[in-house]
Amino acid sequence: MNVKRNIQVSQPLLGETESRYMNDALNKGAISGFFGEYIPLFESEFAQYSDCAYGISTTSGTTAIHLALLTLSIGKDDEILVSTLTNMASFFPIIYQGAKPIPIDIESDTWNLNPALLEEKITPRTKAILVVHLFGHPVDMDPVIAIAKKYNLFIIEDCAEAHGAIYKGKKVGSLGDIGCFSFYANKIITTGEGGMITTNNTDLAKKARNLKGLAFGDTNKFMHKDIGYNYRMTNLQAALGHAQFEKIEIIIESKRKIAMFYSEKLNGLATLQLPVEKPYARNVYWMYHIVLQGKATNKRALVMQKLLESGIETREGFIPYNMQDIFIRKGWTNFKECPEANNIALRSFYLPSSPSLSEAELDYVVTNLKKVLKSI
Numbered sequence: 001m002n003v004k005r006n007i008q009v010s011q012p013l014l015g016e017t018e019s020r021y022m023n024d025a026l027n028k029g030a031i032s033g034f035f036g037e038y039i040p041l042f043e044s045e046f047a048q049y050s051d052c053a054y055g056i057s058t059t060s061g062t063t064a065i066h067l068a069l070l071t072l073s074i075g076k077d078d079e080i081l082v083s084t085l086t087n088m089a090s091f092f093p094i095i096y097q098g099a100k101p102i103p104i105d106i107e108s109d110t111w112n113l114n115p116a117l118l119e120e121k122i123t124p125r126t127k128a129i130l131v132v133h134l135f136g137h138p139v140d141m142d143p144v145i146a147i148a149k150k151y152n153l154f155i156i157e158d159c160a161e162a163h164g165a166i167y168k169g170k171k172v173g174s175l176g177d178i179g180c181f182s183f184y185a186n187k188i189i190t191t192g193e194g195g196m197i198t199t200n201n202t203d204l205a206k207k208a209r210n211l212k213g214l215a216f217g218d219t220n221k222f223m224h225k226d227i228g229y230n231y232r233m234t235n236l237q238a239a240l241g242h243a244q245f246e247k248i249e250i251i252i253e254s255k256r257k258i259a260m261f262y263s264e265k266l267n268g269l270a271t272l273q274l275p276v277e278k279p280y281a282r283n284v285y286w287m288y289h290i291v292l293q294g295k296a297t298n299k300r301a302l303v304m305q306k307l308l309e310s311g312i313e314t315r316e317g318f319i320p321y322n323m324q325d326i327f328i329r330k331g332w333t334n335f336k337e338c339p340e341a342n343n344i345a346l347r348s349f350y351l352p353s354s355p356s357l358s359e360a361e362l363d364y365v366v367t368n369l370k371k372v373l374k375s376i
């Protein structure tokens with residue numbers, strides 16, 4: 001018996017409450033980003049969940065990062081230290097601001113920025129460290145926080161892949177000055193498109209909220225306080241977010257179960273490096289990211305193709321900043337700047353990681369992956 005499967009790399013978990021809350025917002029005519037009860041509700045519940053006093057929703061993870069930089073007054077020629085291995089959405093907003101991203105190479109096991117490499121990159125122009133909790137595993141924050149204190153730097157957390165991840169008992173998004181989340185369709189929870197910044201700083205929260213809504217004036221609305229942006233999430237999206245938020249722990253538990261299943265079954269293969277969970281971390285395993293090694297090192301395209309032929313969709317890992325043609329051509333970076341990231345970039349990919357995957361489907365993925373790895 002050969003059942004034709006079609007296992008996608010990621011599908012959101014949507015249900016009846018999503019449509020109920022969205023219809024409620026629609027029926028009340030509360031569809032914009034200025035009115036409606038779901039915006040403050042979703043902002044406060046998500047902020048509280050992330051150990052923060054304030055949550056300010058945005059239109060995407062990218063605009064959340066941009067809003068964080070604007071709020072911290074990061075501008076022309078400021079230098080920001082960033083993990084090189086990430087979605088380039090971590091880098092683009094730095095460039096929008098005329099600031100200069102400085103890529104930091106990664107740890108070979110967590111694939112997160114290596115804190116030991118930060119200090120040598122600090123100059124009088126350095127203003128902030130932007131950490132990325134990649135694939136759901138928190139960055140080792142204590143050394144990052146110590147360096148930020150020593151050199152008086154801001155910490156911005158890119159938590160787009162790590163909602164609910166925990167570092168030494170504290171949620172990501174609360175470990176620096178501002179946390180940035182994405183609610184794109186494939187993230188831990190989704191609003192279709194959307195984002196949020198989180199902070200415990202009252203002044204920063206106030207400034208961010210004003211900037212994201214065109215910086216209208218207090219007494220005279222149309223005497224603007226600043227150059228504003230329209231980064232407002234709509235109440236319709238927040239209604240979706242509220243429904244998703246009710247499931248966040250269920251989704252994370254599913255992701256963790258999927259990861260445990262894969263790790264148990266794939267453990268010990270000479271051809272694979274698997275994700276880790278450090279003693280300081282609760283990894284939320286946004287995607288189950290693996291790295292080919294040994295005789296499979298140069299076979300990523302073939303492995304992915306063979307899996308696809310069996311109805312298993314996979315996705316390549318990120319290409320680091322220092323390998324991006326657009327930045328190399330500008331002379332901002334060079335291929336050799338971050339050797340550890342380069343070393344894994346072209347041999348990594350992720351396996352199907354949807355929270356709805358059944359054990360039979362996971363078993364099918366594992367069986368086929370093992371078969372492919374054996375055959376090459």
Ligand SMILES: *Cc1c(COP(=O)(O)O)cnc(C)c1O
Pocket residue numbers: 060061062063086087089090132158160161182183184193194195
């Ligand atoms: C998805 C993602 C972003 C961007 O979020 P969008 O909502 O797609 O703009 C930023 N950083 C990381 C690490 C991401 O994975």
